[in-house]
Amino acid sequence: MNIGEAASVSGVSTKMIRHYEGLALLPQVSRTSSGYRQYSDKDVSRLRFIRHGRDLGFSLDRISELLDLWQNRERSSRQVKALAQAHIVELDEKLKELQEMKAALEHLMHNCNGDDRPDCPIIESLASEAAVRDGANNAHARKTLPDKRRKPAR
Numbered sequence: 001m002n003i004g005e006a007a008s009v010s011g012v013s014t015k016m017i018r019h020y021e022g023l024a025l026l027p028q029v030s031r032t033s034s035g036y037r038q039y040s041d042k043d044v045s046r047l048r049f050i051r052h053g054r055d056l057g058f059s060l061d062r063i064s065e066l067l068d069l070w071q072n073r074e075r076s077s078r079q080v081k082a083l084a085q086a087h088i089v090e091l092d093e094k095l096k097e098l099q100e101m102k103a104a105l106e107h108l109m110h111n112c113n114g115d116d117r118p119d120c121p122i123i124e125s126l127a128s129e130a131a132v133r134d135g136a137n138n139a140h141a142r143k144t145l146p147d148k149r150r151k152p153a154r
Helices: 003-010 014-022 041-055 060-071 077-111 121-144
Strands: none
Touching: 003 014, 003 041, 014 041, 041 060, 060 077, 077 121
């Protein structure tokens, strides 16, 4: 089947199929005499595996590891479970970060009157954080860049 058909049956876009090929998540596929890619049922199964891994939030590096384990019939399920457990830890960390962001935004939103006045704690918070980051970046630049006003040491 051609790339469009493989994309349709696997649920992976043609752009992502090419990307996965470039990353060697999908082996080089055969080509017709005119250069068109030809995908087998095995390739489509591999694409579905990758898509499902992405749906579960696995990184492409982890998916590569999982693909290797999938192909290795001598693997132990312990290895697969360890990858899944590590991923759950990462998801818990992301979930905690998202909950903290949500709480901070809810606090700002609660303190915003949402009326016709320009005063807005949401905008003020974003602006003050930007100023803090700009200040930190400028301080770092002052430490790392030579001061042209100083006379060079002799």
